[in-house]
Amino acid sequence: MEKTITKENTVERPPVIVVMGHVDHGKSTLLDFIRKSNTVAGEAGGITQHISAYEVVQKDENGKDRKITFLDTPGHEAFSKMRERGAQIADIAVLIVSAEDGVKPQTVEAWKTIVENKIPYIVAINKIDRPGANIEKTKMELAENEIYLENYGGKIPFAEISAKTGEGIDNLLLLLLILADLENLNGNPDKEASGFVIEANLDSKRGIQATLLIKNGSLKSGMTVVVEGSICSTRIIENFLGKNIKEATFSSPVRLIGFDKMPQIGSPFVSFKNKKEAEQYSENSKNTVFEKSTGTDNSNKKIIPIVLKADVSGSLEAIEKEIGKIKSENTEFRIIQKGAGTILESDVKAVASAENALIIGFNVKADRSARELAEKRGISISYFDIIYKLSEWLAIEMDNRRLRVETTEITGKAKILKAFSRTKERQILGGKVSEGKIVLNGVVKILRRDFEIGNGRIVNLEKNKAKTAFVEEGSEFGMMIESKIEIVAGDIIESFTLVQK
Secondary structure, rough: OOOOOOOOOOOEEEOOOEEEOOOOOOOHHHHHHHHHHOOOOHHHOOOOOOOOOEEEEOOOOOOEEEEEEEEEEOHHHHHHHHHHHHHHHEEEEEEEEOOOOOOOOOHHHHHHHHHOOOOOOOOOOEOOOOOOOOOOHHHHHHOOOOOEEOOOEEOEEEEEOOOOOOHHHHHHHHHOOOOOOOOOEEEEOOEEEEEEEEEEEOOOOOOEEEEEEEEEEEOOOOOOOEEEEEEEEEEOOOOOOOOOEEEEEEEEEEEEEEEOOOOOOOOOOEEEEEEHHHHHHHHHHHHHHHHHHHOOOOOOOEEEEEEEEEEHHHHHHHHHHHHHHHHOOOOEEEEEEEOOOEEHHHHHOOOOOOOOOEEEEEEEOOOHHHHHHHHOOOOOEEEEOOOHHHHHHHHHHHHHHHHOOEEEEEEEEEEEEEEEEEEEOOEEEEEEEEEEEEEEEEEEEEEOEEEEEEEEEEEEEEEEOOEEOEEEOOOOOEEEOOOOOOOOOEEEEEEEEEEEE
8 A cells, every 4th residue: 555655754855957958058068077977979960869867976065965866858959859858857957058159049948948847947057168158148148038047137046167177067066956955855765666767768688678767756676667558577677877776766767677568758657566556557558548549539530540660769759749740630640659679569469450550660670570460450561761751751641541521512503493293202393503503413402491401313404405414504494303302483402512521
């Protein structure tokens, strides 16, 4: 039974810090200096594509060693969703801005994300060691964008730093601890761990692994973790340095190995001491996710389920953003499963019972069992290596698969001038076409004083006493109509066609 948080079992929790700002303003260099390890050199094109987490120890005002957890979020525009999610997971944000380059659009975008998520923050003015650094100009540009620093028209704390030389970084860390104390962050170590997935990937030797950030409770060896419909035992727990540990508590990043399917980055996780309870919770989550993801939803929209696999998590984020841009009034794409790595049999099974499903591989292929099952179930697998080509293809697929709405288009109107003979279901009438044309064998609506009273089918049509296939606007005609309704002079008939739009 879950324990209730009380004063006795609630303790101080280390702050989780997210560093945000423009891609070139020094976020990775700052974290690199803080954790004394090099990640910058290994980044493709200088862009961080995965959220990572690191623990550091810093002395507070009283000389006491305190832990701080840092999240490194990407700054590139294509990964803005991941950046927003990083902000929601964090307790405090650091908005980094270069004293050399000043405020950039991405700086303002990052600041808006921080404010929208109501996260307390500190501004770090970086690159103060550079010859072109202009701290006062940077503060002025911040103020022009409504970011008012302490002693500069506002109350936002700031630190002047050099991520390269380390100048001012101790002061920044001290400010973060002071702000953490003001926020009164705490947690209960007696509870089962809960938090968020911050990284997930497929390792060819170890299987599916994910990095989790614990926000409350403790995670111990022998427990079971559930992320929506994905499940993993805590047989192997690693800390952020890759060392095996038996237990971890709040604000710590940990890596678990052996998930049964790829967990979605940013998803919450929960843990259980009892494996049976975990499996039951996981099964309920799977059902909920699948029910929401197939067929049509409550708004009567047609849902096109997508399984998306890519080479890296960053590509998934960028593609997901592109998919979100493809809109239709009554149809939508919905990603029901995604992850990094080869397309597996389990990916095909995820949409095996769904209609109109798409399986997409970006810079990855499907394994043999997945291809065989997809062929057997008649599900196509499509491969891409360029995002805009994928977007173009999806736009075409959306149009081909969207929900068609059947509408009635009026093709002609005529006024009945005279009613002649009538049998049980047939009647001979004379009339004049007022709009469009009336066609032989056409189905017509019958209107009386603007109200529809029935319908019929034209089985014979004559113009100037000669049989004809149609009569155009302005012409008089004679016709035989098949209908159960008795039509009288003054009634209107409308010919129409059913069109799918």
